[in-house]
Amino acid sequence: MCVESIPPPSSRLTRRGVLAGAAALAGTTAVLAASAPQAGAAAREGRQTGGDLVIEGGTLLDPATGEVTEDAVVVIVDGVVRSAGRRGRTEVPDGAEVIDAHGQWILPGLVEGHIHLNTAAEARDAVLLGATSARSGSTNFFQDIAVRELARQAPEQAPRLRAAGVFVTPDLGDTILADPELTPLARLRDGVRSPEALRRVVEVNLARGADVIKTRVNERAGLPEQDPLAQVYDREQLSAVVAAARRGGKGVLCHSYSEKGCHDAVMAGIRSLEHGAFVGERTLHEMRRRGTYFTPTLTAIAGLADSPDPVLAERGRQYLPVLKRAVLAAHEMGVPLAAGTDSSGGKIKPIGREVELMREAGLSALDAIRTATTGAAKLLGLERTAGSLARGFAGDVILLDGDPLSDVTVLKKPLRVVRSGIAL
Template sequence: MMTASRSGGVRGRRYGAALVAALLVGANGNAVAMAPPAPPTLAIHAGTVVAIPGERLLGPSTIIVRDRRIAEIVPGYVQINDASIVDLKSRTVLPGLIDMHVHFSFGPETKLWSAAIDTPEDVALFAFANARRTLDAGFTTVRDVGSDGNAIHALRDAINEGDLAGPRIFLSGTSLSIVGGHGDMSGLNRRTTEALFPYDYTGACTGPVECALRVREAAKYGANLIKVAATGGIMSQQARGLEQHLTDEELVSIVTTAHALGLKVAAHAHGRDGVAASVRAGVDSIEHGTFLDEEIAREMAARGTWLVPTLGLLQAETEADTSRFTPAVRAKIAEARRHQGENIRLAQRYKLKVAFGTDAGVSEHGKNARQFRHMVEQGPMAPVEAIRAATVLAADLLGQSEAIGSIEVGKLADLIAVDGDPLADVTVLERVAAVIKDGEVVRLSPASPAKP
């Protein structure tokens, strides 16, 4: 028997296993239904609680978790008869962090020719390892906006159904792009490209009708959102710049089709004209927005278009050896660096809605929290604004505000803890001491000894 899963895919194996585990055969041969075991009740003793970033802090508190959700938040430290105590008295507790722009199926070390060597099983295991690093870094929810093949779908469903430990995943599947653009494959010979990356596999499309078809295919196979490469990309192996790729008509077709299916659209867009065309078409978020200018920022503010700035790659490569990149990629990095930080400064000036996103996959997985320091330094954003972008605001863009993004009664018990005050020094988020997801402790470092 197959049923639609909560994540939009198909659930078969786990449903069957759960059914078997939930049935006991009595002495009379009749099957007796048994409920699956409930997760343990937790009583989390927190020193300081940033329950809703940007609002009043809570002092010493007990956060009571039952059945994966926050059941109560009470002042002081109380004992609960049926609860396991999680001692975070010396720490600051925050909502689980959300990264709105990751790529689990590849990393900075991934080679151009890896698809000719790696099997789908290799990709799935590599993606799982990256997901686990991300969870350990305190990110309990992510948006995967472009991963290869179907491995990411399987990983999402396994994590969301509780079979594997990792962040909650919302995914786009393969990005939509022009033929030969960012999202399609280039840089290999024609025979290899056609064998490894057939036309429909890559999400490439030409014209409004075919682009609408690609959206419907993505929805058919379980995408939670649509990712479109509206412009060229820095890391793609082609020298066609960073300006607009898809036409205005193609972008409108993608957006209207996606919205009709209840899916939001995230637009990879660097160049000014491509960003402007994406905003006019009605996309929900601009990813990167490297060449954002004042006119477009005003339009985004008027329309309520989100910005997901990804600041870490260019910053990280400033002092790094870029010889591993092709000349085409190096030229695009140099071009983008000349405008580094303009997007986040314009977002601050025009009060754009900003959600946290790192481009992990292009940058290193598990180091996602480095983005906070870039937002504070380049904005400049106040630490609390950067934290809001990775919690309550990211949850809003995901359409998941009722479940995640803050520590409130009724919401999923996604929490992290750090040593120190992230509202004073946002870099403490790079050293997460405890991670709780869905009411289960997945990481807990011992507290540092008290100073004499």
């Protein structure tokens, strides 16, 4: 059976109900109800709320250039950077709230390239750990779309988010209940594998407002009963996903491990390769040629080594050094890298840990920082919004107790986070 004869998913008939359910599951409705009145006003006007703030006296690092400015001042007005530079050269508005950053380092808020945010509480934790912008790695019931809306109305509660909606995978499991438009797929004996079925899941995501599409080429490393090197989609199937996403103007991120799977995914036209532990030289060269991003999620792979399950622990010990070598090879070839922790299940890991592991893989401190600022921002299409504190960029800031160019581990525990000009 195929789903070719079923009409395209409706963007009107069920979207409001589907997303209302997602918001209830994510807990964002309750958070917005308790938020300041201006959040509701901003939503009605179609704009994002933001605060006015001055940060002065710290050492400012520009990840784009590597320039370090001592005794710096950053001025944020209505959530946007108005100016940033050395004291005396930067005008400070009268009456603005001031944060004294003497003895601290000032960096733009970090960009998390792969995270699963299912609840408002997880979103808040991610922000407090320094991730002021992020890209979702999918959720089961469109919760990430609800979190994205929370971030727009109450930015202090969630990272600026690129939502992926539901996973394009052979077995949707309970996700089949996420949307009435997905239920016809429950009758497919072989799961979501035909071009028509693959297209349907992508189209439903697009109709519900997904910013990106998430699919896979290999099984999971985090489940002991699965073989991460086993391929679940071939290049033709992946090409069907990419084509459907492109018709909606969206890119695809692809869960991957084996070299053949990585190569098939890249040749199919994905935007970014996720995990990719065994990606090979030929595939990296193709990624460089195409501008395909590599999001290795070193944090997630390193975490496997601490698992009480012996199969997972052994995978972590085996995969991490291989992945680190792949990251360094990719960097040396000029493949663009993005930091992502792959946090999920309510346990949010600091994006600074991913930067630490990038440094351990052999990147310089500045290049490791760029994977969670300018590099990841470009992947998310936020290169004019996030990753820098230049004029016109978002007023997202982290304050650090130490020089990250000497010790990137300070990124794991920001002293203070500012989201859209609102100090947390």
